[in-house]
Amino acid sequence: MVDVVSSDWLADRLGDVRVVDVRDGWEFDGIGHLPGAVSIPFDRFRSADGDVGMLPGRDAWADLLSGAGVAADDDVVAYDDTHGVFAARFLVTALLYGHDSDRLHLLDGDFSAWNRERETTTEATEVAGAVYEITDPAETPLVDFEAVEAALDDPETVIVDTRDPAEYEEGHLPGAVNLDWRELVDDETRGLKPRDELDSILDAAGVTADRRVVLYCNTARRISHTYVVLSHLGYDDVAFYEGSLTEWEARDGAVVEG
Incomplete structure (x- = not known):
């Protein structure tokens, strides 16, 4: 993970x-x-x-x-x-x-x-030679438009909008819950909130480890943070909608306001 x-x-x-x-x-x-x-x-x-x-x-x-x-x-x-x-x-x-x-x-x-x-530096880092070889992962969290559309009616799945509340109010996927990614971080420490607080926030949003979770935002940046947090917390069924709302709207996916 x-x-x-x-x-x-x-x-x-x-x-x-x-x-x-x-x-x-x-x-x-x-x-x-x-x-x-x-x-x-x-x-x-x-x-x-x-x-x-x-x-x-x-x-x-x-x-x-x-x-x-x-x-x-x-x-x-x-x-x-x-x-x-x-x-x-x-x-x-x-x-x-x-x-x-x-x-x-x-x-x-x-x-x-x-x-x-802790110590920081402005000295240049010596970069060692490397050849990065890409492989196809055995499993991928990526889901496409059709998979997300099918998930809208699945009671075992929670669709999570990780944008801020104002964006959510302007338009979101039907049935999606709003969980602003910033809710999971502490502004003072700049890191994650304590585990008990995270669990409380996630539970309140209906984002629990016994459900399948599908994440989206606008361009897949903010869902990356939420994905990492959920992975870190032990969630093992988290889907990543890379196309997010940008693709969803371009393909005339249903959007609701309020």
């Missing part, structure tokens, strides 16, 4: 994992980064011209990670400075291109949380 790791966990393993910083390049160079981190800015792996949804395409992804010295068998920890939402997108992209989920980790908190207590 993709999991969420603490700064203590990472500090003990900095020499054994590949740390990926997905902030803008100027932040990586100018503000500083975690020791040993490599820079793979979010806009480098976000493309509407690649595979389904906003995935960058297999060749583009392989070239990008190879150039950053990341191999397909590396243990990877990703971080950003936005509560993990962009880093989570990186990790889910890696998962969808066959990276072992047990080797994918989201740093709890983000750069700012790390920077409060």
Whole structure:
């Protein structure tokens, strides 16, 4: 499973994992980064011209990670400075291109949380040579338009809109519940809320581990964070609608307001 790791966990393993910083390049160079981190800015792996949804395409992804010295068998920890939402997108992209989920980790908190207590650097990281080989995952959480449409009438499935309440009110999939991804993070610590709080929030929304969960937002960025959180909490039946509302509306899927 993709999991969420603490700064203590990472500090003990900095020499054994590949740390990926997905902030803008100027932040990586100018503000500083975690020791040993490599820079793979979010806009480098976000493309509407690649595979389904906003995935960058297999060749583009392989070239990008190879150039950053990341191999397909590396243990990877990703971080950003936005509560993990962009880093989570990186990790889910890696998962969808066959990276072992047990080797994918989201740093709890983000750069700012790390920077409060630990060393950062502006020194360039030496990038080792690597050839990133994409494989087809044995299982994929991806679901398409038809699968989501069929799930609307399934009482064992909960459709989850991870956008903010105002967006949800403007229009959402029929029967979808609203669970803003930011509800799961603590603004002060910049990391996930305590487990008991997370369970309470998820239970209140009807998002429970005994149900199938289908996630969507607008362009699959925000659902990446919720996907990682649910994976970390042990949910084992979580579907990822990569096309999200962008594709849904383009294909005239039903949308309700209010």
